[in-house]
Amino acid sequence: MSLLVATVAVVASLPFGLATAWVLARREFWGKSLLNGIVHLPLVLPPVVTGYLLLISFGRKGPAGQFFEQCCGLVFSFRWTGAALACAVMGFPLMVRAIRLSLESVDRRLEDAAGTLGANPPWVFLTVTLPLIAPGVIAGMILCFARAMGEFGATITFVSNIPGETQTLPSAIYTFTQVPGGDEGALRLTLVSLVISMGALIASEWLARRAGGAGRIAS
Amino acid sequence: MIEVAVSQKLGAFALDVDFKTDGRFVALFGHSGSGKTTLINLIAGLTRPARGRIVIDGETLVDTARGIFVPACKRRLGMVFQEGRLFPHLSVKQNLLYGAWFAGAVDKSGAELARVAVLLGIDHLLTRYPNRLSGGEKQRVAIGRALLASPKLLLMDEPLASLDDARKLEIMPYLERLRDEAGIPIIYVSHSVAEVARLSDTLVVLSAGKMRACGPTLDLMQHVDLFPAAEGSDDAGALILATVVQQDNGYGLTKLSSRAGEWLMPRLDVPEGRQVRMQIKARDVLIAAERPDGMSALNVFRGVVAEIGATDGASVELRVDCMGETLIARLTRYSVERLQLAVGAPVFAIVKSVSFDRRTLGSGWQDLRASDAGAAAE
Numbered sequence A: 001m002s003l004l005v006a007t008v009a010v011v012a013s014l015p016f017g018l019a020t021a022w023v024l025a026r027r028e029f030w031g032k033s034l035l036n037g038i039v040h041l042p043l044v045l046p047p048v049v050t051g052y053l054l055l056i057s058f059g060r061k062g063p064a065g066q067f068f069e070q071c072c073g074l075v076f077s078f079r080w081t082g083a084a085l086a087c088a089v090m091g092f093p094l095m096v097r098a099i100r101l102s103l104e105s106v107d108r109r110l111e112d113a114a115g116t117l118g119a120n121p122p123w124v125f126l127t128v129t130l131p132l133i134a135p136g137v138i139a140g141m142i143l144c145f146a147r148a149m150g151e152f153g154a155t156i157t158f159v160s161n162i163p164g165e166t167q168t169l170p171s172a173i174y175t176f177t178q179v180p181g182g183d184e185g186a187l188r189l190t191l192v193s194l195v196i197s198m199g200a201l202i203a204s205e206w207l208a209r210r211a212g213g214a215g216r217i218a219s
Numbered sequence B: 001m002i003e004v005a006v007s008q009k010l011g012a013f014a015l016d017v018d019f020k021t022d023g024r025f026v027a028l029f030g031h032s033g034s035g036k037t038t039l040i041n042l043i044a045g046l047t048r049p050a051r052g053r054i055v056i057d058g059e060t061l062v063d064t065a066r067g068i069f070v071p072a073c074k075r076r077l078g079m080v081f082q083e084g085r086l087f088p089h090l091s092v093k094q095n096l097l098y099g100a101w102f103a104g105a106v107d108k109s110g111a112e113l114a115r116v117a118v119l120l121g122i123d124h125l126l127t128r129y130p131n132r133l134s135g136g137e138k139q140r141v142a143i144g145r146a147l148l149a150s151p152k153l154l155l156m157d158e159p160l161a162s163l164d165d166a167r168k169l170e171i172m173p174y175l176e177r178l179r180d181e182a183g184i185p186i187i188y189v190s191h192s193v194a195e196v197a198r199l200s201d202t203l204v205v206l207s208a209g210k211m212r213a214c215g216p217t218l219d220l221m222q223h224v225d226l227f228p229a230a231e232g233s234d235d236a237g238a239l240i241l242a243t244v245v246q247q248d249n250g251y252g253l254t255k256l257s258s259r260a261g262e263w264l265m266p267r268l269d270v271p272e273g274r275q276v277r278m279q280i281k282a283r284d285v286l287i288a289a290e291r292p293d294g295m296s297a298l299n300v301f302r303g304v305v306a307e308i309g310a311t312d313g314a315s316v317e318l319r320v321d322c323m324g325e326t327l328i329a330r331l332t333r334y335s336v337e338r339l340q341l342a343v344g345a346p347v348f349a350i351v352k353s354v355s356f357d358r359r360t361l362g363s364g365w366q367d368l369r370a371s372d373a374g375a376a377a378e
Helices: A002-028 A032-044 A049-059 A063-072 A080-104 A107-114 A121-150 A154-158 A167-179 A183-213 B036-044 B090-104 B111-119 B133-148 B165-182 B192-201 B335-338 B366-375
Strands: B001-008 B013-021 B027-031 B051-054 B058-064 B075-078 B153-157 B186-190 B202-207 B210-216 B237-248 B253-258 B261-266 B275-281 B285-288 B299-308 B315-322 B326-331 B345-351
Touching: A002 A032, A002 A080, A032 A049, A032 B210, A049 A063, A049 A080, A049 A121, A049 B153, A063 A154, A080 A121, A080 A154, A080 B036, A080 B051, A080 B315, A107 B075, A121 A183, A154 A167, A154 B253, A167 B366, B001 B036, B001 B253, B001 B335, B013 B036, B027 B192, B036 B153, B036 B186, B075 B133, B090 B111, B090 B133, B111 B133, B111 B275, B111 B299, B133 B165, B133 B299, B153 B210, B165 B192, B186 B192, B192 B237, B192 B275, B237 B261, B261 B299, B299 B326, B315 B335, B315 B345, B326 B335
Parallel strands: B013 B210, B027 B186, B027 B202, B075 B153, B153 B186
Antiparallel strands: B001 B013, B001 B051, B051 B058, B202 B210, B237 B253, B237 B275, B237 B326, B253 B261, B285 B345, B299 B315, B299 B345, B315 B326
């Protein structure tokens, strides 16, 4: 459950993360610091507060929740999709931060050079900018994934802790610790969590080396 | 035909340039801060001018009065930057083909790629990545990348400035081949008199954002006031067209002939009968009122003083007409007065052979005079 939730959270928030990071890194506009603040809010707010805010806006009665239910039949409250949303919101600032930092370190002059070679701006982004920021994007995704795996407060507030529907790894561990004799189950899940996290780290390292190392390894 | 008439303000700096030329190798010359790079960025479309128009071969790229601005990616102008700007995530081959792909000019056989790679001497580097290239190799790949985008005009922004002298000498012959073989007009930004003298047929001189002169390189190089010492240049000097007459292997000398007379120079690796251009720096020319005797210098030419430059500092530049060939000499003002030099005075110009700067030696210049005739200064 946790894996699915975390993966969906990362994949679904990636396009938004890229767009937000690009806007924050490249554009100057009125309200930029406000957007910046909103994006980073989940990082500083207590997770329970974030979860409650999600509940009142994306719940069945919330304005955003009603909108999504009507337009595409997507229900968040007390479903696994809600858990994914909570995880995405919590991981979003980390992802945006990582991508934005790598975007800011991209040599704009390379993009100019691509322009003089006939590439229009979308192509410049695809063929030059994106490959150059790939390590940053991957780092952002991993951070977001880790955050999603560990997310507890916002999830439990927003979608509760329903086994098989919204119960994620941390909330399952929490449940085990609350019942007598649950130590064994908790330990088992802890091991699972360790393995998954370690695997994600190693995978990210490998991906980042492949993406960033393409320029360094001569064929 | 290249027509540029633009003005642009950047803080306290104002660029205001207006020229028209048919030159095949146009050098934008000026010291740092003269606006060369600003101007070439305007032509490339990386920045917008406040006012003005840019027309290349009849196609209007910018006309602020009519609201025309063609973005850089649609201009089909190849640009070579000072720092190369190769894409670090792509191999040399992918870098080279990047522009060709957008131009829709990738030919399947790879013949064009092979031709350019051989022309620039980079055919053995195709599978490497830019971080494994030397500075000179990077710059040649950057030139190839711009060429393969099949541009209508090649813009070069000080492509040699970031290289040391040895690398510059390595690239110069490729630039000459480009000029003579590629058939694409080139605009070349440089602050080096040596490069400009060796490569260009047309010269646009910029100073503090203003255009000082525009015209054939051969003519402009003879103007003593365009390359003044006051601006920190030690490089002023006349361009001489000469033909190699004989190689003297015993003394390691090369005999050349020009309109001024015969020259003896340290051995140049140029076949006999070939025409070369060489720049004789003003600081290497001595002036004598009488024919000197018992002197070590080998090159002595009879001439008359044609022009005496402005005399504000200690040194003065003198233009000497030697049988139709112009030499420029830098003397102290004191010497000018002591020798009682005036326009029309007969003098002897003395050039020490070993002082010749090889970096300024150019070849492949046979049709330069013809193309000069078509270059119009405004």
